[in-house]
Amino acid sequence: MRRLLITLLVFIALGAAGFFVLTDPRVVSPGPEVGTLPAPDIENGKLLFAAGGCASCHATPGQEDKTRLGGGLVLDSPFGKFHVPNISPHTRDGIGNWGTADFIQAMTAGVSPSGQHYYPAFPYTSYRLMPPKAVADLLAYIRTLPSVEGRAPGHELGFPYNIRRAVGGWKLLFFDGTPFKADPSKSEEWNRGAYLVNGPGHCAECHSSRNQFGAVVRATRFAGGPDPDGKGWVPNITQAEGGLGKWSKSEIAELLKTGFTPSFDSVGGSMAAVVRNMAQLSDADRLAMAEYLKSLPAVQGPPRPQKAAGG
Amino acid sequence: MLRSAFVALGLAVGVSAVLAQANPIAERRDTMKAVGAATRDGAAMAKGEAPFDAAKAQAVFKAYGDAAKKMPGLYPDTAKTGGETTAAPKIWEDQAGFKAAFAKFEGDAGKGAAVTDLAGFRTAFGDATKNCGGCHETYRIKK
Numbered sequence: 001m002r003r004l005l006i007t008l009l010v011f012i013a014l015g016a017a018g019f020f021v022l023t024d025p026r027v028v029s030p031g032p033e034v035g036t037l038p039a040p041d042i043e044n045g046k047l048l049f050a051a052g053g054c055a056s057c058h059a060t061p062g063q064e065d066k067t068r069l070g071g072g073l074v075l076d077s078p079f080g081k082f083h084v085p086n087i088s089p090h091t092r093d094g095i096g097n098w099g100t101a102d103f104i105q106a107m108t109a110g111v112s113p114s115g116q117h118y119y120p121a122f123p124y125t126s127y128r129l130m131p132p133k134a135v136a137d138l139l140a141y142i143r144t145l146p147s148v149e150g151r152a153p154g155h156e157l158g159f160p161y162n163i164r165r166a167v168g169g170w171k172l173l174f175f176d177g178t179p180f181k182a183d184p185s186k187s188e189e190w191n192r193g194a195y196l197v198n199g200p201g202h203c204a205e206c207h208s209s210r211n212q213f214g215a216v217v218r219a220t221r222f223a224g225g226p227d228p229d230g231k232g233w234v235p236n237i238t239q240a241e242g243g244l245g246k247w248s249k250s251e252i253a254e255l256l257k258t259g260f261t262p263s264f265d266s267v268g269g270s271m272a273a274v275v276r277n278m279a280q281l282s283d284a285d286r287l288a289m290a291e292y293l294k295s296l297p298a299v300q301g302p303p304r305p306q307k308a309a310g311g
Numbered sequence: 312m313l314r315s316a317f318v319a320l321g322l323a324v325g326v327s328a329v330l331a332q333a334n335p336i337a338e339r340r341d342t343m344k345a346v347g348a349a350t351r352d353g354a355a356m357a358k359g360e361a362p363f364d365a366a367k368a369q370a371v372f373k374a375y376g377d378a379a380k381k382m383p384g385l386y387p388d389t390a391k392t393g394g395e396t397t398a399a400p401k402i403w404e405d406q407a408g409f410k411a412a413f414a415k416f417e418g419d420a421g422k423g424a425a426v427t428d429l430a431g432f433r434t435a436f437g438d439a440t441k442n443c444g445g446c447h448e449t450y451r452i453k454k
Contacts, residue, residue: 227452227453231399231400231452232397232452232453233453234453235453258440259443259444260350260354260440260443263347263351264347264348264350264351264354265343265347266350266440266443266444266447267444267447268397268444268446268447268448268450268451268452268453269447269448269451269452269453270448270453271453272444272445272447272448273448275444276444
């Protein structure tokens with residue numbers, strides 16, 4: 001009996017040690033090998049800043065100037081409230097003290113410079129597709145933006161989500177840290193679109209449904225789902241009936257530029273900000289995204305409670 | 312007798328008020344459809360897919376102005392939900408901002424009312440249609 005108890009305790013200790021090792025940020029999500037990078041291309045960084053929609057979350061709400069990245073927006077999720085941090089170049093309150101390797105580790109592995117996990121409300125699950133050079137360009141651009149003082153309050157999350165270490169377990173289950181690999185059997189345009197849609201554009205983060213742990217359900221990726229930050233429904237953007245099946249490539253590119261659907265409805269909610277961002281890309285990039293979206297197989301997502309189409 | 316007459320009168324007023332706004336959700340949808348149809352015509356001209364026609368151009372802005380005048384009255388407290396509406400609760404929380412957004416749209420539409428050439432049309436059309444996304448961002452839920 002006593003021996004059984006000891007054995008049990010040993011197993012519990014081993015399990016806890018295993019969990020501790022496996023959820024270590026450097027073990028579960030090691031940053032990429034960066035090596036030496038060429039001088040950053042600030043123009044490319046600016047383009048990625050737009051494509052990534054950085055300002056849509058990190059610009060302080062209610063201000064005209066979207067390049068002041070003081071944070072403070074609240075994302076009200078089923079897990080609690082996330083307060084978006086300051087990523088302006090302020091050395092104390094923002095990311096002014098970060099090195100390029102720190103920023104690459106944050107963007108592609110979801111690990112902070114002090115070695116803590118980030119919650120996947122920050123879509124590093126998509127940004128991880130960006131190569132180190134692109135992430136370095138982005139940081140170089142952010143460094144040209146105004147330095148903003150002030151910090152957002154800490155996140156308000158319920159147990160067990162308030163334990164950052166638990167994100168390591170989440171990463172074990174749901175995080176794929178591999179960078180983007182071009183598909184040589186597809187056109188250059190398709191690959192550019194696949195990269196923009198899945199990487200910086202992080203379209204699937206909203207246009208998919210999530211499981212009870214907040215991870216995107218792979219089988220219905222891009223097939224729409226409930227709006228993660230409020231009421232409403234995010235549409236299916238696969239080639240399904242009711243998705244983008246009947247849209248032409250140029251109609252999709254047009255929506256990304258002007259916000260108008262083929263029936264001249266104008267998109268609303270957070271997609272309005274996405275359109276303002278995507279409008280800063282080139283026509284070629286928007287067409288590439290459309291080319292990729294036209295290749296997505298038709299998938300039906302979860303049924304929406306009631307079709308909302310008017311008003 | 313007098314009392315029943317008052318009751319009847321009251322009922323009649325009530326009923327006609329209801330009839331006048333029989334279905335504000337359907338009415339605002341139709342109004343927005345008209346805006347969409349006007350935008351289709353306008354976009355075709357702005358992009359050069361259709362020849363510029365001053366009368367048609369002015370009709371686009373007239374449609375915008377008419378809708379901007381009509382819309383703010385189509386959101387009574389009784390029509391917050393139902394009928395597949397995508398109206399956001401924000402409309403009723405921020406009536407002042409909502410009405411100001413339509414006033415701005417009406418103003419921008421007014422600037423295009425007398426356009427006579429394609430360049431002028433493009434500028435005015437661009438300015439007016441910026442209101443679509445700006446207003447939908449705040450006052451409409453995703454669909």
